[in-house]
Amino acid sequence: MSCIxxxxxxxxxxxxxxDDELDLTSVVELESHFERCPACAGELAAQRALKQAIGxxxxxYRPGPDQVRRLRRQxxxxxxxxxxxxxxxxxxxxxLLLVAVGSWTLGRRWPARPQVxxxxxxxxxxxxxxxxxPDASPLAEQVxxxxxxxxxxxxxxxxxxxxxHTVKPWFGGHLDYSPPxxxxxxxxxxxxxxxxxxxxxxxxxxxxxxxGNHLVSVFVxxxxxxxxxPTVRTGASPTGAPAAxxxxxxxxxxxxxxxxxxxxxxxxxxxxxxxxxDVAADRLDDLVRALRAELPPAxxx
Amino acid sequence: xxxxxxxxxxxxxxxxxPAARQMPRTHDEDAKRRRFEADILPHLDAAFNLARWLTxxxxxxxxxxxxxxxxxLRFFDGFQGGNPRAWLLTIVRNSFYTWIGxxxxxxxxxxxxxxxxxxxxxxxxxxxxxxRHADAELLRQAFAALPLAFREVMVLxxxxxxxxxxxxxxxxxxxxxxxxxxxxxxxxxxxxLLAHGVGGRP
Numbered sequence: 001m002s003c004i005x006x007x008x009x010x011x012x013x014x015x016x017x018x019d020d021e022l023d024l025t026s027v028v029e030l031e032s033h034f035e036r037c038p039a040c041a042g043e044l045a046a047q048r049a050l051k052q053a054i055g056x057x058x059x060x061y062r063p064g065p066d067q068v069r070r071l072r073r074q075x076x077x078x079x080x081x082x083x084x085x086x087x088x089x090x091x092x093x094x095x096l097l098l099v100a101v102g103s104w105t106l107g108r109r110w111p112a113r114p115q116v117x118x119x120x121x122x123x124x125x126x127x128x129x130x131x132x133x134p135d136a137s138p139l140a141e142q143v144x145x146x147x148x149x150x151x152x153x154x155x156x157x158x159x160x161x162x163x164x165h166t167v168k169p170w171f172g173g174h175l176d177y178s179p180p181x182x183x184x185x186x187x188x189x190x191x192x193x194x195x196x197x198x199x200x201x202x203x204x205x206x207x208x209x210x211x212g213n214h215l216v217s218v219f220v221x222x223x224x225x226x227x228x229x230p231t232v233r234t235g236a237s238p239t240g241a242p243a244a245x246x247x248x249x250x251x252x253x254x255x256x257x258x259x260x261x262x263x264x265x266x267x268x269x270x271x272x273x274x275x276x277x278d279v280a281a282d283r284l285d286d287l288v289r290a291l292r293a294e295l296p297p298a299x300x301x
Numbered sequence: 302x303x304x305x306x307x308x309x310x311x312x313x314x315x316x317x318x319p320a321a322r323q324m325p326r327t328h329d330e331d332a333k334r335r336r337f338e339a340d341i342l343p344h345l346d347a348a349f350n351l352a353r354w355l356t357x358x359x360x361x362x363x364x365x366x367x368x369x370x371x372x373x374l375r376f377f378d379g380f381q382g383g384n385p386r387a388w389l390l391t392i393v394r395n396s397f398y399t400w401i402g403x404x405x406x407x408x409x410x411x412x413x414x415x416x417x418x419x420x421x422x423x424x425x426x427x428x429x430x431x432x433r434h435a436d437a438e439l440l441r442q443a444f445a446a447l448p449l450a451f452r453e454v455m456v457l458x459x460x461x462x463x464x465x466x467x468x469x470x471x472x473x474x475x476x477x478x479x480x481x482x483x484x485x486x487x488x489x490x491x492x493x494l495l496a497h498g499v500g501g502r503p
Contacts, residue, residue, distance in 0.1 A: 008481065008484065008485075011484040011485075011487070011488060012480045012481050012483075012484040014484075015480060015483050015484040015487060016465070016480055019458065019465070019483070021464070021465045021480075045429055046428070046429060046432060046491060047487055047491075049429045049430075049432035049433040050432045050435075050487055050490060050491055050494070051459075051487075052433050053432060053433055053434065053435040053436075053440060053494075054440060054459050055459075057435075057436065057437035057440045057441075058437055059437065059440060059441060059444065059456075059459070059460050060346075060350050060460055061349060061350045061353035061354065061362070062346055062349065062350070063345065063346065063349040063362075063363070063366075064359075067349070067359075067363050068345065070363070070367075071345060071363070071366060071367060071370060072342070072345075074367060074370075074371075075342070075370050075371070075374065148343045151346055152343075152345065152346070212459070212460075212462065213350075213459070213460040213461075213462070214462065259339065259340050259343060259385055260343070260344060260384050260385050260386040260387075261343070278343075278344075278347070278386065279462055280462045280464075283462065
């Protein structure tokens with residue numbers, strides 16, 4: 001049995017295999033080859049170990065607050081809104097005001113509580129996976145803005161801790177509800193902490209996870225709140241096993257993308273959830289799948 | 302006279318000419334500016350990250366991003382939708398090469414230790430453990446030591462999470478080249494980590 005190639009060609013194949021960039025036929029061929037060829041299996045193990053280390057490390061360089069300010073000011077030219085010229089603190093206040101006004105408008109369109117609780121959750125969208133294009137709901141824009149703002153300000157979390165026993169009580173002291181806080185380090189998405197945000201006209205919890213070199217914000221608030229309107233019923237299988245009918249477990253989460261960011265939203269455990277990140281769509285999917293497997297299934301309400 | 306200002310402004314804006322800034326702007330330009338802010342500015346972090354890895358210097362990265370963003374704004378009309386992050390990163394990369402070309406401060410390019418000896422590569426369990434537990438600091442050193450052509454594809458893949466196709470478009474090379482650069486980059490990284498990691502040879 002001859003090998004798939006010597007040196008370079010073998011490395012290229014294995015690299016593409018680990019990067020998920022091979023077509024299915026080649027994957028199948030390669031996998032059966034690994035079983036028979038110790039040299040290739042060794043190469044695979046080494047590359048996988050390296051990839052694992054890279055995936056666990058944060059290698060992203062982020063601009064400092066001063067650099068962000070300078071860059072944005074310069075881009076703003078003479079027309080920059082005055083808020084960009086002032087310090088980050090004032091900028092945050094201005095942003096908050098903006099969001100508050102926006103959500104007030106929004107609040108008028110969506111009453112704080114639906115008249116028939118749960119009615120929206122059984123709408124016809126259940127089970128729709130992967131809406132193409134951007135999510136039209138204004139909340140989608142708000143959670144994205146919130147995620148981006150926190151990153152640009154170099155302040156992704158208010159409480160930085162990977163210990164959920166630190167993060168959860170912290171939220172308890174700042175919110176009128178207690179969001180589930182789950183660390184996904186074992187699944188490759190360590191919890192970095194949490195922050196408070198203002199979405200849909202109310203303060204909400206945002207959990208921050210590390211996904212390789214990307215940050216993921218997971219917003220969570222009670223499902224019967226203002227955010228319930230655009231959400232859909234959860235699927236029957238939060239366990240990670242494929243659900244009946246071939247629908248993937250994250251199938252009941254609605255995916256959308258806008259401006260290079262991915263969003264996934266769903267309801268579960270009585271909460272509305274939104275995950276936002278610029279990580280690749282399949283990685284965000286993995287994270288959401290892992291998170292949903294840890295949450296209690298949404299009981300019939 | 303709107304027609305005239307439309308002709309003049311796109312270039313005059315950034316020439317740091319205060320007079321140009323005072324000129325009335327058309328609705329089109331305001332709309333364009335707003336779209337630019339909404340689509341492109343959220344990816345400033347990614348732009349900085351790539352520039353920082355390419356230049357390996359904080360202040361120089363800022364220079365490159367600054368140039369790139371101004372170019373991006375100027376050429377924003379040519380942006381046909383698609384992935385704004387990949388589009389901005391292409392401009393960052395081009396700006397970097399223009400900048401390095403001006404300084405013509407040689408990158409030792411691909412010539413660097415071309416043949417990493419096979420014997421130094423991972424073989425047994427201890428080596429695998431060492432690779433697996435390489436920390437961020439060591440990995441940063443290893444990435445920084447990569448030749449430029451390898452470093453950029455590695456950062457686009459492992460830090461930005463872009464697909465081979467997107468990387469090929471950004472770097473202006475065929476996908477096959479992206480694949481072989483990634484493979485060789487990983488070989489370099491393995492060798493570096495084994496040589497410099499805890500327990501490795503000094």
